[in-house]
Amino acid sequence: MTQIRDSIELDFCDVLFRPKRTTLNSRQEANVVREYKFKYYPKTISSCGIIAANMATTGTFEINDVLQKYKAITCLHKHYDFNKPENFGYITQNDAKPESAHNAYTFISTGLRDDKEKLFALLADDHFKIDKLCVDIANGYIPKLTEFVKEVRSKFPNLLIMVGNVVTGDMTQDLILSGADIVKVGIGPGSVCTTRKLTGVGRPQLSAILECADAAHGVGGLVCADGGCTCAGDVAKAFGAGADFVMLGGMFAGTDEASGELIEKIIQTDELVPSADNPEVSELLTVKKKYKLFYGMSSQLAQERHFGGMACYRASEGKVVEVAYKGSVENVIQEVLGGLRSTMSYIGATRLKDIPKCTTFYRVNRQLNEIFGKS
Ligand code: 5GP
8 A cells, every 4th residue: 555654854045053052263273074984995084074076067177176175076977988098197196196096075976777897997097096986876776786895895995985866775775885985965955856747756865865874884884965055054964964975066167177168158137227329218138148068977968978869768867957157166055154154153063974963953834034035
């Protein structure tokens, strides 16, 4: 018989942090960098836990170059060919100056449809010293994924492996016990994702993070909240719910370092101004605005650009949007980390790791005053 779970499932917009008496006098006292230890990967990483999504638009070398200065991570998209010298050079470890290595905060990505032998050769190649892999598929519940994780773990015992996506504790634990260090959480929350519309499958992201984080931590693993963050406050809420890492796509889109051309458009505003031809007459003001294209990795556009077209058994589960140009990605990461520090000072968390311990959420039915629009 069909079952209905009628416990309340929550999204970021359904909660707000309860402020608490704090020992912090200023947001500057909040430390947003945490030392991460892993179940399998033997090294410690010092990071702010923010990860750029491995989408063709945001998993770029250019975003990586900026984010690593903030100890933020980039999951490179899987369409870089590392046999090409320019790409090979980027990812190659500089033994003389290991601290300047591009791959200190860099994951490479793979799906299950990609060339396994090529991937294993890359991981085994000492020139690259790639030690972080993101295995990314839309439906993390298929047995082939678990088998693949087991195989990669047995071949590369010291690799940092992040795997996804799932939204339930049972599968989170399965993947960790199969060899994942980090499990990616999120089905359907992404800004350019249409999975929920197409399939009716998904789970509100805050509840998914709460359950998966608890399950992961119970068996020594970590979780990365993937998708659905629209602003710095959402990132803080993801950490508050127990996420160890937070992956962002749409928030990093539209930046200089995201891939794609700038599109310029003349937009009509709702402001009336005297007409240039006849000042007696008013007309609507027009302005020039810049945009960048951002698309889901299952969108028709992505399939055509990166996979040689849409296979007939697939349907598009992503959309294409024009994102208002934001300047450098530096603006975004600074705002996210600034917001996070401020959250921490409101709730009394001195360290990033303390955020969940200091979190009490209010369930709300209205989180924003939108009298002057949604921003
Ligand atoms: P955002 O930060 O934009 O809300 O979410 C980014 C995440 O959306 C990505 O990391 C990935 O998990 C997911 N995503 C990216 N492209 C697609 C797509 O075409 N379809 C679906 N279902 N999810 C996508």
